[in-house]
Amino acid sequence: MIELGKKQKLTVVKSVDFGVYLGEDMQADAKNRVLLPSRQVPEGTKEGDSIEAFIYKDSQDRLIATTKEPKLQVGQTAVLKVSQVTRIGAFLDWGLEKDLLLPYHEQTLKVREGEDVLVALYIDKSSRLCATMKVYHYLSTRTPYVVGDMVKGRVYEISDRFGVFVAVDDKYSALIPAREAKGKYRPGKILELRVSEVKEDGKMNVTDRQKAYLQINEDAENVLEVINEFAGVLPFDDKASPEVIQREFGLSKGAFKRAIGHLMKEGKVEIKDKRIYAK
Structure with missing residues (x-):
């Protein structure tokens, strides 16, 4: 199965003037093939060869393959730069020809052109790839850190009830509990933090206070x-x-x-x- 938003190894099923069609195997029918444009095809490629490609959609909403490296895949988080803000949302540079849409309803604060934002990649109800700033459920709980370690974390959400939500290394789930939070915090700010607790589920409590x-x-x-x-x-x-x-x-x-x-x-x-x- 060809998976939208992910890198995968596919087989060259058919060569045409404008590129090659890829499928899971040589028996893939027309409905289960995706085009890799000629400018992306490695020199010397022939039918039956394997190519690792990322699958996304072109400007006409058709599946298309690329050998370029995206900055994130479905379910992953990354810090991306805002390239444009329009009436439908912001567009982010994620390393591919077509920028990634960050819809207004997936923004936790107003973003501006040129800013860096922490986002996750997901597939919306219309089967389109989109970005979201609501990253809590996408952050990893497989932390490599232990109590006492010093880490860097990016603030992405602030809750009066729970505290300050932080993405350590822009990847791992962490929280400055409300009782520990002092001073002023703002989304996007990067903090020097100390790990104060690693919970059984892998989530961390951190503090920007010293002992x-x-x-x-x-x-x-x-x-x-x-x-x-x-x-x-x-x-x-x-x-x-x-x-x-x-x-x-x-x-x-x-x-x-x-x-x-x-x-x-x-x-x-x-x-x-x-x-x-x-x-």
């Missing part, structure tokens, strides 16, 4: 900056709710209390009347 004993100095500096933005008086102390602390500092309550304790030891802040004062 607590290393992170405390940075947190303390950031907390002091915010207190100074409040004119040196924070209108609550370290017993404030986790939601307030997260909103103002992007920290967990535990990290905030450690930072305040550190600042107090250094004599930079004091707590009185349920407020925190910079000295």
Whole structure:
């Protein structure tokens, strides 16, 4: 069976002036053949030879083969450049003559010409190859990483409930849990991360925070900056709710209390009347 969106080894069934027809074997009938245009046919090719080709569709929606290497196949993810934005969606450069459509309904944010976007390749209901930015189900859970490893990950989705979804190496499934997420994140941003957990299903939890004993100095500096933005008086102390602390500092309550304790030891802040004062 000739599979759309995949590379496969096929047999040269028939030669014509404008190329060769490929099929699973020499007995393939006209309905089960696909054209490899003459400019793609390796020199010296003859009937019965095997050729590895990628199957996609031409501008007239007909199956066609190519020996060019696409940047991804069905079910895979890759970072592609936006070559054009039109009324029906964006078109991406994926290494073939015909650009790949990224429909508007498959975009998780507005894309612009020249941008790099992480996408997966799928076959839509009309049997066309399309790209999607909704890559969660396409990312691999066969991670080669273990707890403590440093990795690079691309943010592709942000959830108030779950946290920040990240594609490590643009390939592996990972999450910065909501309790760990601090600061501002945006889709497309690449982060330096540490693997904090590898689950039984292979998905990773990651963090952009250092280990607590290393992170405390940075947190303390950031907390002091915010207190100074409040004119040196924070209108609550370290017993404030986790939601307030997260909103103002992007920290967990535990990290905030450690930072305040550190600042107090250094004599930079004091707590009185349920407020925190910079000295």
